[in-house]
Amino acid sequence: MTAVYITEPGSILSVQQQHFQITHKDNLCVSVPVKQVTLITLFDLCQLSRQAVNLVLSRKIPIYYISRQGQELGYCEPDSKRPAKYRSKQLKRQQEHEFVRAFAESITWAKMHNQSVLLQQLQVSESEFESEVYRAFFNLLMDELAMNSIRRA
Numbered sequence: 685m686t687a688v689y690i691t692e693p694g695s696i697l698s699v700q701q702q703h704f705q706i707t708h709k710d711n712l713c714v715s716v717p718v719k720q721v722t723l724i725t726l727f728d729l730c731q732l733s734r735q736a737v738n739l740v741l742s743r744k745i746p747i748y749y750i751s752r753q754g755q756e757l758g759y760c761e762p763d764s765k766r767p768a769k770y771r772s773k774q775l776k777r778q779q780e781h782e783f784v785r786a787f788a789e790s791i792t793w794a795k796m797h798n799q800s801v802l803l804q805q806l807q808v809s810e811s812e813f814e815s816e817v818y819r820a821f822f823n824l825l826m827d828e829l830a831m832n833s834i835r836r837a
Contacts, residue, residue, distance in 0.1 A: 686716055686720040686721050686722065687721075687722060687723040687724075687725065688704060688706070688716060688721055688723070688724045688725070689725045689727070690706055690724070690725070690726050690727065690730040691727045691728070691730075692708050692713075692730070693728045693729040693730065694708060694709065694729060694730070695707065695708045695713070695730045695731070696708075696730070696731045696732070696733060697724065697726075697730070697731070697732045697733065697736050698732075698733040698735065698736050699718070699733065699735045699736050699739050700715075702717065702718050702719070703715045703716060703717055703718060704716045704717075704718055704721055704724075704736065718739060718743065721743075721745055722745065723745065723746055723748075724740065724745060724746070724747045724748070725747075725748045725750060726747065726748070726749050726750065727750045727751075727752070728750075728751070728752045732747070740760070741760070741762060744762040745762075746759060746760065746761040746762070747759060747760040747761075757770075758770070758771075796822055796825055797822075799822065800819065800822035800823075803822075804819070
């Protein structure tokens with residue numbers, strides 16, 4: 685029986701003719717018969733095709749997701765009762781309205797900041813005045829967001 689470890693970021697695990705195939709940058713690296721695979725471990729930014737996921741689930745092959753630093757990010761272990769490392773914490777935090785609001789606020793602020801940077805990079809117009817107006821507008825929105833969070837706290 686074979687354990688498949690995929691460590692190269694950007695690699696993809698797919699299925700072709702009852703073989704798991706690992707490709708990286710459109711180059712076939714390895715092909716393993718599905719019957720032989722008992723475990724799949726994905727490190728960093730590796731992907732599974734939809735067909736591979738369906739086949740893995742139907743054959744009850746466990747999949748583990750490991751971070752670059754070696755921490756378990758999650759897993760898909762059919763018929764397992766073991767909770768994912770962060771899942772219980774996520775469910776608890778989901779009930780904390782203040783945390784949910786602060787989290788949504790930080791996402792909103794980050795999105796606004798990214799839009800501001802994008803506008804600056806695209807240089808929407810030749811006019812220096814217009815870019816200053818856009819920058820001031822986004823700063824005002826970010827300040828307003830911060831003030832609203834202080835008022836609600």
